[in-house]
Amino acid sequence: MIDPQFLHDDDSLDLDEMARASGVRVEIIVELVSHDILQPRGHDAREWRFPAPSIERVHRALRLRRDLDLNWPGVSLGLALLDELHDLRRRHRALLRRLG
Amino acid sequence: MQYKDYYDILGVPRDADGAAIKRAYRKLARKYHPDVSEEADAEERFKEVQEAYEVLKDAEKREAYDRLGSNWREGDPFTPPPGWEQDLGGHAGGFRGGADFSDFFASIFGAAPGGGPGGGPRGGPGGGPGGGFQMRGEDRNARIRIRLEDAYAGATRAFSFVTTEIGPRGEPQQARKTVNVSIPKGVAEGQRIRLAGQGGAGFGGGPAGDLFLEIEFEPHAVFHAEGRDIHVELPVAPWEAALGAKVRTPTLGGTVELSIPPGTQSGRRLRLAGRGLPGKVAGDQYVTLRIVTPPATSDEQRDLYRRMAELMPFDPRAGLGT
Numbered sequence A: 001m002i003d004p005q006f007l008h009d010d011d012s013l014d015l016d017e018m019a020r021a022s023g024v025r026v027e028i029i030v031e032l033v034s035h036d037i038l039q040p041r042g043h044d045a046r047e048w049r050f051p052a053p054s055i056e057r058v059h060r061a062l063r064l065r066r067d068l069d070l071n072w073p074g075v076s077l078g079l080a081l082l083d084e085l086h087d088l089r090r091r092h093r094a095l096l097r098r099l100g
Numbered sequence B: 001m002q003y004k005d006y007y008d009i010l011g012v013p014r015d016a017d018g019a020a021i022k023r024a025y026r027k028l029a030r031k032y033h034p035d036v037s038e039e040a041d042a043e044e045r046f047k048e049v050q051e052a053y054e055v056l057k058d059a060e061k062r063e064a065y066d067r068l069g070s071n072w073r074e075g076d077p078f079t080p081p082p083g084w085e086q087d088l089g090g091h092a093g094g095f096r097g098g099a100d101f102s103d104f105f106a107s108i109f110g111a112a113p114g115g116g117p118g119g120g121p122r123g124g125p126g127g128g129p130g131g132g133f134q135m136r137g138e139d140r141n142a143r144i145r146i147r148l149e150d151a152y153a154g155a156t157r158a159f160s161f162v163t164t165e166i167g168p169r170g171e172p173q174q175a176r177k178t179v180n181v182s183i184p185k186g187v188a189e190g191q192r193i194r195l196a197g198q199g200g201a202g203f204g205g206g207p208a209g210d211l212f213l214e215i216e217f218e219p220h221a222v223f224h225a226e227g228r229d230i231h232v233e234l235p236v237a238p239w240e241a242a243l244g245a246k247v248r249t250p251t252l253g254g255t256v257e258l259s260i261p262p263g264t265q266s267g268r269r270l271r272l273a274g275r276g277l278p279g280k281v282a283g284d285q286y287v288t289l290r291i292v293t294p295p296a297t298s299d300e301q302r303d304l305y306r307r308m309a310e311l312m313p314f315d316p317r318a319g320l321g322t
Helices: A015-022 A026-034 A054-067 A072-099 B006-010 B018-032 B042-056 B059-066 B084-092 B103-109 B148-153 B238-243 B299-311
Strands: B140-146 B155-166 B172-183 B192-195 B211-217 B223-226 B229-236 B245-251 B254-260 B269-272 B285-291
Touching (some): A072 B211, B018 B042, B042 B059, B042 B103, B059 B103, B148 B155
Parallel strands (some): B140 B211
Antiparallel strands (some): B245 B254, B269 B285
């Protein structure tokens, strides 16, 4: 049986852990933060704490940048809109289900 | 193996220039990118589009592809012409790790170094011939539907999905897998479960990607959830609303008694603190009261309503200026 790892917003990683868990260099994480693609808690890099779902976000950001030939501001905008779209789709599905 | 019509896949004519090919690719990539699209076959389509672009954007590869001739149609049975591989010389390597490129691609341009036919993962750094490299497999996403009761109490559910595995001869093959997923108590809709290593197969000995399951609730006859809060509509009789009453109301944890204050109107919302989905901070249950009028089927019952009308001068539409 697979042991599912639940991603809770309160499981947090520091900068090094985040880079290791995502399989990228620390500089990439710093770059993603500077473009608001990742939003750690804490003021400076030594204090940063990343919620666990950020790992998947790093992978998505890298895929979008590579496959759609985007720059980081483009990735940032794309991800923000996708988040919104995802949330709206989820609500939409929930509403449709309630309407039967 | 089947012929792939790369021009047809990108929707460009055979004489399209580089700019037109790039435009077509970008348009389709935006449409079918698995991170963007919700279409069921998005991933397959995106891989096809990537493969077509990989060939047509590269003058050398495009020329080689064109040399196969233009009489082929998408899906035609295909075998490379005799002597094809030697003819192509060394440039079979060096593609940038395409998305599980097809056998057709591999037969013309060679497989990625160190991988089986079409075994190139997305985003490989494009190792040259002999320069083996490792790549982590792709992450995959899926939704899992569970009952609200399971979210409340926790449960184990079997979940099946189709995944790509590297077969005995190094070729990627589709396999159906079933895993038992334990749903922890208090999971909310939209929350994600990560099944480490259950995503796409890695390449060149690289680790497999992860599978992310997003929780979705099955529709429930009584309750619906918003975040950790549970909502329920509770019918009450006019006298219960007017005079106040203790009524039994369902919660996910069982029936509880709810006090309805006197003078309650329909639509009033009462909160049962902590009766929603459990968690570090448990959700609440919101009970929206709906006053239901009893049908008057006998003369006596109709008289009772008439008496109420006489005794209670009441205009429910007073505020509407009618």
